[in-house]
Amino acid sequence: MSLRREQVIDALMKARAAAPPRGFEQSIELIVNLKDIDFKKPEKRINLRVEVPNGFGGRKVLIFASGDLALRARRAGADAVIEPSELEAMAKDKKEIKRRLKEFDVFYAEAQLMPLVGRLVGPFLGPRGRMPTPIPSNLPVEGVIEAGRRIVFLRSRDKPLIQCAVGSEKMEDSKVAENIEAILSSLTPALDRGYGNIRSAYVKLTMGPAVRLI
Numbered sequence: 001m002s003l004r005r006e007q008v009i010d011a012l013m014k015a016r017a018a019a020p021p022r023g024f025e026q027s028i029e030l031i032v033n034l035k036d037i038d039f040k041k042p043e044k045r046i047n048l049r050v051e052v053p054n055g056f057g058g059r060k061v062l063i064f065a066s067g068d069l070a071l072r073a074r075r076a077g078a079d080a081v082i083e084p085s086e087l088e089a090m091a092k093d094k095k096e097i098k099r100r101l102k103e104f105d106v107f108y109a110e111a112q113l114m115p116l117v118g119r120l121v122g123p124f125l126g127p128r129g130r131m132p133t134p135i136p137s138n139l140p141v142e143g144v145i146e147a148g149r150r151i152v153f154l155r156s157r158d159k160p161l162i163q164c165a166v167g168s169e170k171m172e173d174s175k176v177a178e179n180i181e182a183i184l185s186s187l188t189p190a191l192d193r194g195y196g197n198i199r200s201a202y203v204k205l206t207m208g209p210a211v212r213l214i
Contacts, residue, residue: 002195003184003214008177011203011213016169019208026206027058028167028176030183030213034160035199037191046156047129050186051147052179056168061148062101064109064117069137076142079104084116091120098124106148107132129155152179154187160199162187169205180213 012028019026037044060079063070064087073081080103082090090097101107101124109117109132117132125131130153135144152164166183167176180203191197195214202210 003181005174005177005181008180008203008213009173011211012173012176015203015205015208015211016173018211019205022207026169026208027056027165028169028171029204029206030162030164030166030180031202031204031210032162032184032187032214033199033201034156034162034191034197036193037160037197039156039158039160045158046154046162046187046190048154048186048190049129050152050154050183052150052152052166052182054167054171054175054179055146055150056165056171056176056179057149058165058168059106059149059151060104061106061108061145062104063135063141063145064107064113064121064132066110066113067137069110069135069139069141073141073145076145078141078145084113087116087120097121101125105130105153106151108135108144108148109133111136129153152183154183166203 039045062080063073063078064082065073066083070081070083090100101121107125107130111134114134154162154164156162166179188194198214201214203213204210
């Protein structure tokens with residue numbers, strides 16, 4: 001089974017038409033209901049990060065870095081850069097570090113800092129499926145930040161359901177459709193029977209009803 005682009009765009013158009021206008025820019029969401037998977041087994045749970053082709057805002061990137069990489073990350077527009085001394089100070093107050101980290105969606109860490117970062121923030125980010133991705137000190141950080149803002153996380157936990165944002169109300173349907181296709185192309189290989197493990201899928205705007213896609 002595969003989805004035609006026209007089928008995706010048709011569902012998006014119906015979702016837009018069904019959503020009442022709001023005084024804010026709504027997200028467009030994808031809901032995937034799964035079947036015939038034993039999510040009581042941790043190894044069967046879905047925990048993926050997908051880099052979609054079209055960014056849609058809202059993703060905040062934090063980089064743990066030192067020295068030159070920290071400087072370049074700030075200049076490149078990272079939403080926050082935390083250096084080792086600041087991280088160690090934050091870690092003394094569990095409530096404070098949890099509060100700070102909660103503001104961000106995507107995390108990177110300078111490779112040489114991973115042991116420190118893993119020890120201090122792992123207990124907070126690990127359960128969220130948000131452990132930092134290590135990056136070399138000499139990597140061009142602009143591309144890392146840009147890619148980070150296009151990351152979508154797919155997590156099933158112990159329920160047969162995945163829900164994620166795939167775009168925003170202002171985006172063209174074709175761009176949102178490309179994101180949906182990228183997500184399903186990453187999700188289906190992670191399922192034992194591919195599309196055979198998908199019971200149904202829907203698209204919706206934040207405040208609108210769900211429109212069936214699959």
